[in-house]
Amino acid sequence: MYFTQVYVNFRLQLYILHVYCSDLVTPPPLPCLVQSHEMWWGTLGTVRPFPNFNSEKDAREIQTALESKASDVNTLVRILTNRNNAQRQSIAESYHNLTQKELCPALKKALSGGLEQVMLGLMMTPSQFDAHRLRQSMEGIGTDEESLLAVLCTKSPQQLKDATIAYKQEFGRYLENDLISETSKDFTKLVLAILKKEELNSKEMVDYQLIDQDVKALNDAVNGKKKDPAPWIQVLTTRDSNHLNRVLSRLEDLRGETVDKTVQSHFSGDLRLGFRTLVGSIPSIPLFLAQRLHSNIKKGSLVQGILISHSEEDLLCVRIEYRKLTNISLYSTLQKEYKGEMQQALLALCRSEDL
Numbered sequence: 093m094y095f096t097q098v099y100v101n102f103r104l105q106l107y108i109l110h111v112y113c114s115d116l117v118t119p120p121p122l123p124c125l126v127q128s129h130e131m132w133w134g135t136l137g138t139v140r141p142f143p144n145f146n147s148e149k150d151a152r153e154i155q156t157a158l159e160s161k162a163s164d165v166n167t168l169v170r171i172l173t174n175r176n177n178a179q180r181q182s183i184a185e186s187y188h189n190l191t192q193k194e195l196c197p198a199l200k201k202a203l204s205g206g207l208e209q210v211m212l213g214l215m216m217t218p219s220q221f222d223a224h225r226l227r228q229s230m231e232g233i234g235t236d237e238e239s240l241l242a243v244l245c246t247k248s249p250q251q252l253k254d255a256t257i258a259y260k261q262e263f264g265r266y267l268e269n270d271l272i273s274e275t276s277k278d279f280t281k282l283v284l285a286i287l288k289k290e291e292l293n294s295k296e297m298v299d300y301q302l303i304d305q306d307v308k309a310l311n312d313a314v315n316g317k318k319k320d321p322a323p324w325i326q327v328l329t330t331r332d333s334n335h336l337n338r339v340l341s342r343l344e345d346l347r348g349e350t351v352d353k354t355v356q357s358h359f360s361g362d363l364r365l366g367f368r369t370l371v372g373s374i375p376s377i378p379l380f381l382a383q384r385l386h387s388n389i390k391k392g393s394l395v396q397g398i399l400i401s402h403s404e405e406d407l408l409c410v411r412i413e414y415r416k417l418t419n420i421s422l423y424s425t426l427q428k429e430y431k432g433e434m435q436q437a438l439l440a441l442c443r444s445e446d447l
Contacts, residue, residue, distance in 0.1 A: 135404060135405070136406045136407070136409050137402065137403050137404035137405050137406065137407050137408065138403055138407045138408060138411075138441060138442065138443035138444075139173065139174070139175075139176055139403040139404050139407075139441065140176060140404070141175075141176050141178075141179065142175045142176070142179055145175065145182075147179065147183045147185070147186040148186045148190070150171050150175070150186070151183050151186035151187040151189075151190050151195075152190065153167055153171060154167070154168060154183065154187060154195070155187065155190060155191055158198050158199070158202045163202040163203065165203075165207065165436070166436075168199070168203075168211060169207075169211075169433075169436050169440050170440075172211060172214050172215070173214070173440035173441055176404055177404060181217065183195070184215060195215065196212060196215050199211050199215065200212060205433075206392045206396065206433075207433040207434055207436075207437055209393065210396050210400065210434070210437040210438070210441075211437070213396060213400045218251070218254070218401070218404075219251070219254035219255050219257065220261075220262060221400060221401060222247060222251065222252075222254070222255035222258065222401065223255050223256075223259040223262050223263070224262065225239070225397055225401070226240065226243055226244075226255065226267065227259065227262075227263055227270075228393075229243065230270055230271075230274045235274040235275070237275075237279075237362050237365055237366075238365065238369070239394070241283075241286075241365065241366055241369040241370070242369065242384060243401075244283065244286045244287060245286060245369050245373040245380075246373055246377050246380065246381065249289050249290060249291065252286075252287055252288075252289070255267070256268070256287070267287070268284065271283050271284060271287065272284070275362065276362075277363075278321045278325075278363045279362040279363045279366055281321075281322075281325055282325050282329075282363060282366045282367070283366065285325050285329040286329055286370065289329040289330065290329075290330055291330065291331060291332040292330045292331070293330070293331045293332060293335045295332055295334070298335075298338070299335070302335070303338050303339055303342060304342075306327045306331070306335075307339055307342045307343050307346060309323040309326075309327060310323060310324060310327060310339070310343055311343060311346055311347065314354060314357075314358040319358045319359060321359065321367075327339065328367070328371070329370075333375075336374045337374065337375055340371065340374065340375075352368060352371060355367045355368050355371060356368070376413065378409035378410045378412070378413045379413040381398055381410045381413075382410050382413035382414040382417050382422075384398065385398060385410070385414060385422065386414065386417055389425055389426075389429050390429060392430070392434065395426075395438065396437075399438060399441040399442065410422070411423075411442065411446050412446065415446045421446040421447070422442055423439060423442050423443075423445045423446065424445065426438045426442055
């Protein structure tokens with residue numbers, strides 16, 4: 093179970109070529125693809141920089157679309173889902189220069205429901221969007237621990253640092269303080285450790301001695317009468333995924349059971365949920381997200397959160413894992429589960445069918 097999965101393989105490259113062929117954007121010639129490796133092949137997302145980008149032209153089209161009697165949704169979706177985040181920020185600036193108004197309030201006024209949330213989400217920076225997802229998981233009566241953990245466990249240390257800064261800027265509150273007030277006991281320690289996670293092991297070589305030490309620490313922590321979550325928190329939040337894959341694989345061999353079963357047998361409550369989520373995301377974040385989509389496909393806010401957040405990172409990988417998991421493409425599933433404008437926006441982010 094715990095082996096590093098290689099995603100940039102021949103099948104994925106075919107998918108990427110398929111995406112190019114099905115996009116509204118004409119793909120560049122092959123020599124350009126080779127020469128512009130970072131721009132075109134450096135992402136496993138479905139949303140890439142739009143060639144020949146003109147923010148002023150896009151801003152004028154959006155202004156016209158918003159000022160029409162019935163807002164021209166097709167134009168809004170076509171433009172905002174075919175520009176990467178940096179380009180969308182430029183469009184917002186050009187829109188302000190053109191109209192002396194902010195784009196987000198204009199979108200909010202013209203749109204409603206799920207489509208409004210998707211368009212507003214696209215207009216946030218990645219760190220702002222992560223901050224809003226974290227805040228939403230803690231708002232209202234009771235904390236949505238599952239959603240909170242899903243964001244924390246699928247972001248890099250740098251992304252979490254950026255989200256922490258954005259959280260203070262957006263809400264005037266400290267993320268760490270809110271996490272402390274919304275959680276308790278060992279679960280608080282785990283959540284804060286994930287938020288501040290640092291990969292302290294060397295990535296340049298396989299440290300077999302440290303692997304053995306970590307396996308022993310995890311095993312010893314659940315062998316006594318009183319289970320000790322501290323070694324689990326420490327190991328799982330201070331090592332990189334390649335190291336942890338080896339550690340967890342060795343632990344499974346040692347105990348003769350899956351790590352998930354070990355966690356379920358020896359921990360309880362929110363702490364058990366936290367460990368299960370963290371352990372489940374370590375082998376493959378795309379697989380973890382595909383499983384989450386499959387289990388919650390009717391929850392529009394969750395689906396749009398994953399699609400927006402990962403559209404420029406690894407959504408192609410999520411699509412592949414979803415297809416392998418369900419034998420149905422994510423694109424076809426979205427077509428079936430959603431209708432109208434919301435369907436249009438989600439399909440635009442998903443981008444294309446996987447056969």
